[in-house]
Amino acid sequence: MAPRLKPGGVGQYFGCEGMVEVETSTCAHCQKMTDIPNRRKMQEVVDICRACMKLICLDCAGKPCVPIMKRIEAQEQAYYRRQQLEKLMRS
Ligand SMILES: [Zn+2]
Numbered sequence: 001m002a003p004r005l006k007p008g009g010v011g012q013y014f015g016c017e018g019m020v021e022v023e024t025s026t027c028a029h030c031q032k033m034t035d036i037p038n039r040r041k042m043q044e045v046v047d048i049c050r051a052c053m054k055l056i057c058l059d060c061a062g063k064p065c066v067p068i069m070k071r072i073e074a075q076e077q078a079y080y081r082r083q084q085l086e087k088l089m090r091s
């Protein structure tokens with residue numbers, strides 16, 4: 001059996017027919033979770049970033065690629081720079 005392509009995760013909900021499994025996709029840019037009702041609707045609720053080839057939400061579609069790791073690095077650099085500046089001010 002060929003491995004099934006998983007969009008990101010599986011969410012579980014209690015529906016009127018009991019436990020309903022809903023596949024979810026985590027946006028690679030803003031980490032927003034998007035429920036995927038079914039495979040055919042997948043392209044309507046999520047998009048693929050052409051820069052990092054990851055699934056992204058429709059809010060991030062059409063915006064420049066911002067992988068979460070790059071955003072964290074930028075925050076760390078800004079924090080480091082602020083610390084260096086504070087050291088200079090104190091001396
Ligand atoms: Zn997003």
Ligand SMILES: [Zn+2]
Binds near residue numbers: 050
């Ligand atoms: Zn991207």
